[in-house]
Amino acid sequence: PQKLSATPNPLYVAKDPATSLKNVTTYNNFYEFGTGKSDPSMYADSLQTSPWTVTIDGLVKKPMTLDIDALLKIAPMEERIYRMRCVEGWSMVIPWDGYALSKLLNKVEPLGSAKYVEFVSLADPKQMTGVKSNVIDWPYREGLRLDEAMNPLTLLTFGLYGETLPKQNGAPVRIVVPWKYGFKSAKSIVKIRLTEQMPKTSWNLIAPSEYGFYSNVNPSVDHPRWSQASERRIGDAKGVFAPKIKTEMFNGYAEQVASMYTGMDLKKEY
Amino acid sequence: MKILVFLLALLPLDRLVWLGLNDELGANPIEFITRSTGTWALVLLCITLAMTPLRLITGLPFWIKSRRMLGLFTFFYALLHFLIWLWLDQDFDWAAMWHDVLKRPFITMGFASFVMLIPLAITSTRWAQRKLGRRWMHLHRLIYVIACTAILHYWWHKAGKNDLGTVTIYAAVIILLLACRLPLVRNKLTLFRAPFIRQK
Numbered sequence: 001p002q003k004l005s006a007t008p009n010p011l012y013v014a015k016d017p018a019t020s021l022k023n024v025t026t027y028n029n030f031y032e033f034g035t036g037k038s039d040p041s042m043y044a045d046s047l048q049t050s051p052w053t054v055t056i057d058g059l060v061k062k063p064m065t066l067d068i069d070a071l072l073k074i075a076p077m078e079e080r081i082y083r084m085r086c087v088e089g090w091s092m093v094i095p096w097d098g099y100a101l102s103k104l105l106n107k108v109e110p111l112g113s114a115k116y117v118e119f120v121s122l123a124d125p126k127q128m129t130g131v132k133s134n135v136i137d138w139p140y141r142e143g144l145r146l147d148e149a150m151n152p153l154t155l156l157t158f159g160l161y162g163e164t165l166p167k168q169n170g171a172p173v174r175i176v177v178p179w180k181y182g183f184k185s186a187k188s189i190v191k192i193r194l195t196e197q198m199p200k201t202s203w204n205l206i207a208p209s210e211y212g213f214y215s216n217v218n219p220s221v222d223h224p225r226w227s228q229a230s231e232r233r234i235g236d237a238k239g240v241f242a243p244k245i246k247t248e249m250f251n252g253y254a255e256q257v258a259s260m261y262t263g264m265d266l267k268k269e270y
Numbered sequence: 271m272k273i274l275v276f277l278l279a280l281l282p283l284d285r286l287v288w289l290g291l292n293d294e295l296g297a298n299p300i301e302f303i304t305r306s307t308g309t310w311a312l313v314l315l316c317i318t319l320a321m322t323p324l325r326l327i328t329g330l331p332f333w334i335k336s337r338r339m340l341g342l343f344t345f346f347y348a349l350l351h352f353l354i355w356l357w358l359d360q361d362f363d364w365a366a367m368w369h370d371v372l373k374r375p376f377i378t379m380g381f382a383s384f385v386m387l388i389p390l391a392i393t394s395t396r397w398a399q400r401k402l403g404r405r406w407m408h409l410h411r412l413i414y415v416i417a418c419t420a421i422l423h424y425w426w427h428k429a430g431k432n433d434l435g436t437v438t439i440y441a442a443v444i445i446l447l448l449a450c451r452l453p454l455v456r457n458k459l460t461l462f463r464a465p466f467i468r469q470k
Contacts, residue, residue: 022297023297026296026297027296027297027298035431035433035435037296037297037298038296090298090301133435135431135432135433136432206430206432207429207430207432210430222373224374224430225374225376225377225426225427225430226370226374227366227370232298232300232301234297234298235297240290240295240299240300241358243361244359244361
């Protein structure tokens with residue numbers, strides 16, 4: 001990874017200590033490289049992150065295809081320390097480098113009819129050994145409502161710990177949506193499409209009862225196979241046998257995001 | 271010979287202790303030891319179930335002599351698996367534990383498998399065997415049910431992730447081992463022994 005100079009944004013600093021770089025880069029869910037947690041760190045080397053282009057189209061006034069260098073220059077790079085809560089019940093604290101996705105979306109000028117944003121990840125079996133399996137109907141797709149995508153918290157991310165993203169963490173560009181379960185934050189993005197209909201998203205297609213479209217972190221809505229009321233902090237300073245910590249509503253970002261869901265029954269629209 | 275089996279069956283635990291002492295259990299050590307003890311309980315269950323077909327095929331009594339110890343090691347790893355879950359996942363909160371057992375089928379199956387192993391472990395002594403007589407045989411056929419519930423536990427754990435590759439292999443092995451108990455297959459297996467006997 002190369003150095004990526006970013007200015008810390010004082011608005012987004014987590015109280016909790018950051019998870020070690022080693023843990024952030026060796027414990028990943030990135031099924032394009034295998035279903036094991038250590039598979040991405042072992043097999044992501046084969047990913048070609050340059051040249052790389054991202055196409056933004058659909059319901060926008062100015063559709064465009066940008067290469068990664070142009071994308072890097074759209075807005076000043078910020079460092080933001082976010083909590084990351086996985087739907088599996090573990091969490092990390094990660095210093096990401098990027099800028100608000102809204103900066104890019106404003107550039108392409110969404111049409112009034114655009115209601116959702118779909119993210120499509122790369123799916124090349126030549127570079128990604130996991131794509132040969134049929135665990136997921138490739139390519140991996142995720143989506144957000146337009147207001148969620150425009151929320152200042154939603155980060156278009158190019159790096160972590162002040163360096164370009166390690167391949168296993170979704171290089172060269174990914175989304176980070178800190179108030180939703182981790183799988184909502186699509187990695188290695190090649191396409192961003194604005195749509196009127198709610199996009200079909202990968203995990204929701206596989207198991208709709210387990211993974212809703214919204215998938216907001218919510219301690220009061222259980223996963224069918226486990227409770228979401230608590231989480232295990234990876235690399236907890238209190239040691240291996242540290243008790244689990246309480247999961248917060250919207251992963252602790254309620255102040256910034258709760259207003260987007262007023263009037264919605266989050267038990268039904270999980 | 272028994273000591274060798276004993277030492278081999280302890281290796282998975284030795285490995286976990288070794289990795290733990292060297293800080294090599296990865297980013298999520300609890301998950302690692304939970305999965306590892308669960309996997310080894312299942313592997314030992316498969317090996318235990320393989321003893322009868324191996325005896326039928328070879329006619330050697332050695333296999334049945336090792337069976338009790340292997341069965342007890344199956345229970346041992348299942349016990350570790352259960353205790354890690356109860357302690358580190360449920361924090362000894364019995365109410366939360368019951369809630370999970372009743373509400374989540376994958377936990378129900380795991381818990382049922384563990385509970386059914388308890389009477390088998392308790393009655394594994396020669397004394398109990400003599401005392402129970404024929405009933406001992408019937409009781410210990412419970413292991414066939416446990417093999418099925420253990421596979422269901424693993425299957426449902428993986429189902430939501432659509433990641434059924436490994437569990438399918440275990441299910442196939444269990445089905446094969448259980449099929450060896452069918453009279454038709456059983457008789458076929460003993461035919462392999464014919465050449466051994468004739469040589470004598």
